[in-house]
Structure formats: C-alpha cells, structure tokens
Amino acid sequence: MAFFDVFNGDADGILALHQLRLAEPHESILVTGVKRDIALLKRVQAGAGDHVTVLDIALEKNVDDLKRLLAAGASVRYFDHHFPGDIPEHANLHTTINTSADVCTSLLVDGYLKGRYSTWAIAAAFGDNILDTAQRMATALGLSAPQIEVLRDIGTCINYNGYGNGLADLFVAPDALFRTLQAYADPFVFAAEEPLFRQLSEGYRHDMAQAAAIAPSAANEHTALYVFPDTDWSRRVSGVYGNALAERHPARAHALLTLLPDGGYRVSVRAPLTVKSGADELCHRFPGGGGRKSAAGINHLPAAELDTFIAAFQAQYQR
Structure with a gap:
C-alpha cells in the first residue's frame, strides 16, 4: 500500500495538505510543482490498495488520469474549488468540491476536519485572496489584529513562492516548503522561528516594490492591464x-x-472584489485558460x- 499526496504548489494546496497531515500523519509520496503546474495526476502511478489525496488542482484538467487511477484500483480523495467539469462516478472516488468564490481548498479541508487547524486555513484564505472569509473566521476565533496580520503574511508569502515558469524561479520547491512546515503545528511559531519564512517575506517585499514601479499599459474606470518583463521577480510576483x-x-x-521567453504572455486575471466572478469565464475562452x-x-x-x-x-467587466 502506498500513499500519494498530490497538491498545488501555492498556499492553498500546501496548507490544505499541512492541515490533513497534522490530523492524519503518515509518510506519503509528494507530487507537486509551481502553481500553474496542475496536470499532476499524470505523474502518479497507483493501483489496487493505494490511496491518492488530491488538493487544489482542477479535476477537469486531470480527469483522464483520474479515471486511469480509479480503473487501476486506487482510492482517490479529492478536495478542490475550481471548475471540475464532469465528475466521474466511482465507488473509490470521494470528492469535496465547491466552486463558490468565497471558499478555497484549505477551507474545505478545514470543514472536513471540523476546524482542528483553522488558523492554517485562515492563512491559506488570505493567500488565495478570500479576504472576507479569512477575516470573518479570524474574528470568530478571537484573534488579535497582530495575529491576523501574521496569518495574512504567512498566506501571502507561501502563495507568492508558488509562482514561476519553473522551480528555478522559486525560492524553495513546494514539496520542500511543505516538509519545512511539518515541524510546526502553530503558525505563529512558524512565523517567529522559521528562517525560511523570513527569506520569503524579504523576497516578497523586494519583488513587490519592483512591481509597483510598473505603470498599467491599458486602464479605464473598470479595468487595468499590466505587462511585466521576462524576469524571475516578475514571474514570482x-x-x-x-x-x-x-x-x-x-x-x-x-x-x-x-x-x-519564447514569446507571448502568461496571464493572471483578478475579478473585482465587489463582483468576484467572470475571471474563469474570460480565461476559458482562450487555449490553456482556466481557474476560478x-x-x-x-x-x-x-x-x-x-x-x-x-x-x-x-x-467582460464593462457590464
């Protein structure tokens, strides 16, 4: 019997897995990558008796390999908040999928674990820009304003580390970052004591300062579009x-x-926080587009x- 943990390399994927392994500790084969590397199930070879946990990668982009693993006899547990497409029906597939704009995968895991590690889920929600939900949960837990800011920084910095064209663009590979996190059940201890967090925090602030110097290429009352150069800092930020x-x-x-590097652009779209919709609809019109x-x-x-x-x-946003 083998265990596979397949997860997005951003804050949501990493912190969803961190919560699960705090609650259900066991060794597993880690399968992850940069944030945009989501066709991860193709790298999994599992069969009868094996268990595969999938976190924060779109089922739609992995459905063929999901069917392959189920046909081979593997058991698959799937948590996600992206558009799933048609979900296969199979006795060995257990899904927790919710595409609401106010949830992320870590929040779905938090619900599954009945709030055992909610502070990590709040950090992930901040990292995924689910701000209202994160703030509401933090207030309900009675966290102070400085504690809330620490969780925001953790989520933001871990999320920031996941962006890049490849692992060479990142400060630390997502699987290594997860392994570092495993030593910490308390996010406040992680923020206070872990040197890697300080490295990510300093890198984030340096890169954000460079981004702030870029003026929009096209802007109006409803939209703003920026074009960044082909550099490691721009890919990260x-x-x-x-x-x-x-x-x-x-x-x-x-x-x-x-x-x-070879021409063209990698695109990130953020819907207005007052609307929280339309980004996936827009990007799905173009080959290689997707999201939430x-x-x-x-x-x-x-x-x-x-x-x-x-x-x-x-x-899309003139309406």
Whole structure:
C-alpha cells in the first residue's frame, strides 16, 4: 500500500495538505510543482490498495488520469474549488468540491476536519485572496489584529513562492516548503522561528516594490492591464501583485501579463472584489485558460492574441 499526496504548489494546496497531515500523519509520496503546474495526476502511478489525496488542482484538467487511477484500483480523495467539469462516478472516488468564490481548498479541508487547524486555513484564505472569509473566521476565533496580520503574511508569502515558469524561479520547491512546515503545528511559531519564512517575506517585499514601479499599459474606470518583463521577480510576483491590486481597487478588474521567453504572455486575471466572478469565464475562452470565478489565468497567450484578449477583458467587466 502506498500513499500519494498530490497538491498545488501555492498556499492553498500546501496548507490544505499541512492541515490533513497534522490530523492524519503518515509518510506519503509528494507530487507537486509551481502553481500553474496542475496536470499532476499524470505523474502518479497507483493501483489496487493505494490511496491518492488530491488538493487544489482542477479535476477537469486531470480527469483522464483520474479515471486511469480509479480503473487501476486506487482510492482517490479529492478536495478542490475550481471548475471540475464532469465528475466521474466511482465507488473509490470521494470528492469535496465547491466552486463558490468565497471558499478555497484549505477551507474545505478545514470543514472536513471540523476546524482542528483553522488558523492554517485562515492563512491559506488570505493567500488565495478570500479576504472576507479569512477575516470573518479570524474574528470568530478571537484573534488579535497582530495575529491576523501574521496569518495574512504567512498566506501571502507561501502563495507568492508558488509562482514561476519553473522551480528555478522559486525560492524553495513546494514539496520542500511543505516538509519545512511539518515541524510546526502553530503558525505563529512558524512565523517567529522559521528562517525560511523570513527569506520569503524579504523576497516578497523586494519583488513587490519592483512591481509597483510598473505603470498599467491599458486602464479605464473598470479595468487595468499590466505587462511585466521576462524576469524571475516578475514571474514570482504576478499573482500576489494581482491580489494586492484587487484589494487596493476593489471595484476594478486586473490583468497581469508576463512576457514569456519564447514569446507571448502568461496571464493572471483578478475579478473585482465587489463582483468576484467572470475571471474563469474570460480565461476559458482562450487555449490553456482556466481557474476560478474570482481568479484565473492563461498559461500561454500568443502575442497575436493580445488585442483580442484586451478587448475581451474590458468587455467582460464593462457590464
């Protein structure tokens, strides 16, 4: 019997798994990658008697390999908040999927665990820009304003580390970051004592300062679009900077386009926080696009499609 933990390399995926393994500790084979690396089940070879836990990767993008694993006799437990497509019916598949804009995978795991490690779920929600839910949960737990800010920083910095074209862009590989987290049941101890957290925090602030120097390429009352250069800092910061812009301008939609080495753009879209919808609908119109209602992206937008994307983005949020 083998255990596989398959998880997105962002804050939501990592902290969802961290909660589960605090509650259900056992050794497992870790399968993860950068945030945009979501077709992860193709890397899993499991069969009868094996157990696969999947966290925060779209079922729609993994359905063929999911069916393969189920046919081979593996048992699969699936937690996610992205558009799933058609969910297979199988006795060995157990899904907890909710695409509401106000939840993330870590919050689904928090519900499954009946709140045993809610502080980690709150950190993940902050990292995934589920701000209202995170704040509400933190208040319900009676956390102080400084404690809430610590959880926000943890989620933001872990989420920030997941962005990049490849692992070389990251400060630390997501599986190694998860292994580091395993030593900490308390997020406040992690923030106070772990050197890696200080490294991520310092890197985040440095990269965000560079992003703030970039002016929008196209902006109006409803939307703003930014184009970032092909650098490691811009690849790391694109998602979290989009979250920061959304918080700063809650009635405006934002698109961050990062130049790719071979041409074209990697796209991150954030819906207005006042709307929290439409990002997935927009990005699904383009090959390689996907995500959730409030935050979505396109892995490779050809340069020839830039004007088409800008027009579609502005039309989406002029309503």
